[in-house]
Amino acid sequence: MAGEPQRGEARYGPASEESAGRRGLAPFQWLILTTLAGCGGAGFWLQAERTGAVIVVALGAGFLLVAVWRILLVMLSAAPAPPAPDPTVWPRYTVLAALYDEAEVVPLLVSRLARIDYPADRLQGLLLLEAHDHDTIRAALAAPRPPWLELFIIPPGAPQTKPRALNHALERATGELLTVYDAEDEPDPGQLRAAAARFAADDSGRLACLQAPLRIRRLGTDGADPFLDRQFAAEYAALFETALPGLARLGLPFPLGGTSNHFRTAALKAVGGWDSWNVTEDADLGFRLWSRGWRLGMIDRPTRETPPGRLEHWLPQRVRWQKGYMQTWGVHTRRPWRLGLRGAAALLLTVGAGLASAALHGPSLAWIAAATLVAATAGLSPATPFLSLSVLVMGAAAAWLACAIGARRAGVPYGVRDMLAAPAYWSLLSLAFAHAVWRLVREPFAWDKTRHRPDAPAPAAAVDGALDEAAPQRLSAAHVAAPEPVA
Template identity: 65%
Template sequence: MGAFFVWPRPTLMALVVALQVGFVIGAFWRAALAVASLRPQSSPRQPSRWPRYTILAALHDEAAVVPQLIRNLSQIDYPRRQLEGFLVLEAHDRATLEAAQAAPRPDWLRILVVPAGSPQTKPRALNHALSSATGEFVTIYDAEDAPDPGQLREAAARFADSPKLGCLQAPLRIRRSGSGLIGFLDRQFAFEYAALFEVNLPGMACLNLPFPLGGTSNHLRTSALRAAGGWDAYNVTEDADLGFRLWSAGWRLGVLNSPTWETPPGGLERWLPQRTRWLKGYMQTWGVHTRAPLALGRRGMLSLVMTLGAAIVSAACHAPTLAWIASALMVGLHAGMAPEAPLASFAVLAVGTIAAWMGCAVGARRAGLDYRLTDMLAAPAYWSLLSLAFVHAVWRLIVAPHVWDKTVHDAEMDVECTPVLTLDAGREAA
C-alpha cells in the first residue's frame, strides 16, 4: 500500500499489467477447461449391490416449499430399503417443523431437529445430521431442489467404479416454471451456473483437479466426509471449503451427468445477499487453505487460485474496469479524439470477455438454454453487480464473519423431471 504513496505511477502501471496478465491467463484457463470438458464420461457399470444412501436436506424458514421438496425427493428412483433421508430442521423454526409434520412423507424420509446452539448455519445442521447417517454415501439437497430421479443410481455406480473417488458433484440447472427465464438477473444467473456446472467443473474433473463444490447435490463417501471432520460450521460456503479439504486428504472429485433443477434467487434484494455470502465464504476458504498451501500440492493450489482467487479478484475489478472503459470512451468522444487508454488494454479485456461469453454459450447449450445476443451484451452489467456484492462481502466478513445470509425460496408450480440417466435392471418398488 505504501508503494502507491512513494511510487504512485509505477505502482499503478504494475497493478494494471498484473491485472492484464491475470485476464489473459483466466481466458486461457477457461478455454482449456472447455476443451477438457468435451471428453465424454464413460457409462458406469451397475454395482453388484446398491449401497445404503443417506439424503440430507437442511431447512430453515422454508415452510412454503416443504411439500414441494418432499414431492421431489419422493420421485427419486433408488431401492427403498437402501435409502434413508432426513429433513434437518432448527428447533426454533416452528413453521417449517409444522409444515414438515403435516406433509405426507415416504417411510424412509424422517424429520431430524437440530438442538439450539451456535453458529446457526447450514453446515452445523448437516454435522448434527451426519451423526445419525447410516449410509455408505450421503448427498445434500436444498429446499428448492428437484433432483433427477436417477441421480443416486448414477452416483452409486460411479463410486463403485473408483474407490479413490471421494465426492461427485451433480450439475445444477436453473429454471423457472410457468413464464420461464425472462428477467435480467434470472437469465444471467442461469448462464453463470451453466458455465460453471456444464463446462468448468467437468473440465476440472477431466484434468483431475480439485474444485469448490456446489452447496447442493454433492454426493459424498461418508467415510471420507467423517475423516475430513464433516463440514466447517463457521464457513458460510462450507461446500467450497470441503472440496479442497477432501483433495488434501487424498480423495479425487468427479461430476455426474444427472442434473438437479433449481430456481433462480429472484430480484436484487435476494440475489445480493446470496452472492455476498458466496464471496464472503470464498474469502474465508481462501484464508483457511492458504495458511498451509503445501497441503493442497501444486495442482490443488493452481485450482484454488483459478477458482476462488479469480472469483474474488474479478468481482472486485468488474465494475471499476467497466467504469474506466466508459469514462475513457466518453472523454474521448467529448474531446473528438481517440481514447487515451492503450489499445492493448482493450484487447486484453476483449479476450477475457469473449472467453466468458463462450463459456456461457457452451454451458447454456448443454443445459438446454437459449443464449442470445442480448444476453451477451447484458453480461457486463451483471458482472458489475458482482463488485457491489464484493464490497458487501468485505464488510460482512469484518462485522459478521459467521452469520448466514439466508436466501428466500418461493414454491414453484409443478414441473416434470425427465431422467437423464437410466441404469439397467434391479429396479425395486418403493
Template identity: 60%
Template sequence: MHGRLKTRPDFAFNARRTATGGQLTILLLLLIGELAAFVFLPGADRVFAILIQFSFLIVMVWRLAILRASRTRPPTMPLDEAPRRRYSVIVALYDEAEVLPQLVERLSRIDYPVDLLDGYLALEARDEATIAAARALDLPSWLQVLVVPPGRPSTKPRALNHALSRIKGDFVTIYDAEDDPDPLQLREAAARFAAEDETLACLQAPLRIRGRQGGKKPSPFLDRQFAAEYAALFEIALPALARMGLPFPLGGTSNHFRVSALRAMGGWDAWNVTEDADLGFRVWRRGWRMGVLTRPTYETPPGPLFLWLPQRTRWLKGYMQTIMVHTRTFDGMGWRGWWAVLMTLGAALSAAAVHAFAVSWVMLAFLFAAMAQQPPQTPWTGVAVLTGGAATAVLTTLVGARRAGVPYGWKDMLGAPVYWSLLTLAFGHAFIRLIFEPHRWDKTPHAPDLPANEILPETGALIADSGRTAA
C-alpha cells in the same frame, strides 16, 4: 498424487477465526510494500498495469483450456447394475414450511431401492412452523424429521453435521429446499463409486436453473444471467477440472460422498458460509479425488436484486473465508492444488473486485474520446486484453448454456458486462461483512415453483420441463 494432509483438519480448517496473526501481518506488509512502490519507484504504476494485463491473459488462456477439456464428458454408467449399497439423503431446512410439500413430493420420486434409502429433514429446533409442517405431511417411509438442537453457529453446515452423526448409509448426498433432483441421480452416483477405487471421495451433480418461484417479482435479466452463469460453472468449469484431476469448489447441493471419507474429514465446517467450496479442497488435501455426474438437479434463480445480492455476497464472503483458511498451512495441497484454488476462488474474487471498474474505464475512455472527437488515449494492449477476456468469458458461458439447455442469445451477451459489474457490488458487501459479520448466514427465501404455463412468458423461456436434459 499429492501428499496427504498431516495437520488435523479440525484444527487447521475452521473458519471460526477468519485470519491468523501471521496472515494479517503478511497482508499488511504486502499493502505497505505496494503503497511504497507507488510512492518511491518511478514507473511502478506501469509495472502494475502490465501485471494486471498479464493476469487477465492467463485467465483468458485458462478459460480456453477448460473449454477444451470439458468436451470429455463423464462416463455413462449402467444404472440397472448399480450396487445394493445403503444411501443417505440429508436436507437441512430453515423457515421452509411453504415449500416443504413440493420438496417432499420431489424426494419421493427418487428411484433407488426403498429398503436401502435413509433420509433426514434436518430442522432447527426453534423453527416450529417447519417442524409442524413436516410432521403433518405423509413422508416416504425412508424419510424422517430430525430436529437439530440449539447451538452455535446457527448455520446449514452445523445442521448437516448433526445429521451426519446419525446417518446409516455407505454414501450420502445433500439437497436444498428448492431442489428437483433427477430421480436416477443416486443410482448413477452409486454406480460410479462402485466402479472406482476408494480414492474417489466425492461426486458433484450439475445444477441447472429453470423457471422461477411463486410470490417473487419477475427478474428476467438476472434470472437469465444467473442461469447462464450456473451453466458455465457446472457444464464447463467443474467437468474440466474433474477431467484434469484437479480439485474444485463444490456446489451447495447435490454433492455425493462416501460417508467414511466425509466422517474422516470431520464433516462440514460449521463456521464457513460456503462450506461446500471449503470441503472440495479438503477432499484434495486428503489425497482423494473428485468427479462429476451427468444427471442434474434443477433449481430456481434467487429472483430480483434484493434477493440475488445477499446470496452472491454470501458466496463471495465464503470464498474469502475459504482462501484464508486454506492458506494457514501448505501441507497436502501441492502446486496443482494451489493452481486450482487460484483459478477458481482467486479468479472469481479478483474478477468480481475489478469488473465494474474495468467496464467503467473502457466506457469512459471511449466516451471522452467521442466528446473530444479524437481517438481514445487508452492503451490498446489493455483494451485488447480486456476485450479478449470478456470474449472468452462469453464463449464459455454460451457453450455451457447450450449444454444445459438454457437461453443465452446476443442480448444476454451484450448485457453480461452489466451483470458482471453487479458482482463488484456484491464483492464490496462481502468484504465489509467478512470484517463485521463473518459468520452471518444470508438465507435466500424459497417458495413453490410456478406452473410451467406461468413460467414461460415472464422469464423468456427458461426451462420449465423438469424432465428435460441437455443434449
C-alpha cells in the same frame, strides 16, 4: 473455539486451523502481505512510474491467463466420462436436506425426493429442521412422506447455519454414500444410481465426492426478474457445464456446489465434515478433501433449482457466496502447501480469480465508460493500449463462450441480447463484493437466508404410490429430541 465441540454442538467439524471460525491472519499470510507491501512501497518510493507499470502489466497478464484457462476448461469439458456399470449390490445411501423457514416448499421437496429411483430398503432420508422453526416442522409433519424419509430436529446452538445442521446429521448417517439437497431442489430421479455406479467403478478408492450439475428452471412466481434470472441461469451453466467438468477432467480440486454433491461417508467423516463457520461450506470442503488426498468428480444427472429472483433476493445470496469465498481463500492460504502445487493453482484459478473478477468488473467497466465519454467529448479517439484491449476482448470472449456452450448443454436460453446485457450483470457482482467485504468484517458468520417460493402446485396426494400416508402422524421421538450434546 471452532473445532472444539461445545454443548449442543455436533461431533464433526474441522480442526480450528482449518476452520473459518478462527479469525485473523496466520504467520504465513502475514509474511506474504508484509513482503508484498514492503516491495510495493519501496518500488513506489524509488521508481513510482515504473512500479505502477509493472503492476498493471502483471495484473493484465494474470487476467489474460485466467481467460485462456477458462477457454481451455470449455474445451476439456466437451468429453464427458462414460457411464459406469451398475454395482452388483446397491450401497446404502443417506439423503440429507437442511431446511429453515421453508414451510412453503416442503411439500414440493418431499414429493420430489419421493421420485428418487433407488431401492427403498437401501435409503435413509433426513429432513433437518431447526428446533424453533415451528412452521416448517408443522409443514413437514403434514406432508405425506415415503417410509425412508424422517424428520431430524437440530438442537439450538451457534452458529445457526446449514453446515452445522449437516454435521449433526452426519452423526446419525447410516449410508455408505451420502448426498445433500436444498429446499428448492428437483433432482434427476436416477442421480443416486449414477453416483453409486461411479463410486463402485473407482478402483483407486480415493474418489470422495461426485458433483451433479445444477441447472436453473424458470421461476414461475411473482418473484421473477427476467434479466437476473437469465443471467443467473447462464452463469450456473458456465460453472456446472464447462468449468467444473473441465477441472474434473484434469483431476484438480474445485469448489463444490452447495447441493447435489454425493460423498463417500467415510471420507466425509475422515476430514471432519463441514465447517459450521464457513458460509460457503461447499467451496471449502472440496479443497479440504483434496488436501487430505481425496479426489473429486462429476456426474451428468442434473438437479434443477429456481433462481433467487429480484435484486433484493439475489444480492443477499451473492453477498453470502462472496463472503464465503473470502473465508475459503483465507482458510486455505494459511498453509497452501497442504494443497500441493496443482491444488494451490486450482484454488487461485477458481476462488482467487472469482473474487478478483468480482472486485474489478464494476470499476473496470466504469473506467472504460468514463474514458470513452471524455475522449468523445474532447473529440479524440480513446486510448487503446494493446494489453488492456487484449484483456477486455479475451475476458469477455471467454465468459461469453462458457455461458453460451454451458447454456446449450443445460437447455437454458442465452442469445445475443443476453451477451450484450452480461456486463451490467458482471457490474452487480462488484456491488456484492463490496458488501461482502463489509459483512466479513462486521458479521463474518451471519447466514443470509435465501427465500424459496413454490414454482409448481404443491402435491395433493401421494406420487406413484411412493409416499407413506401415515407419515404425517409419525415422528420418531428419537428424532424430535435433540441429540445428546458432546461433552
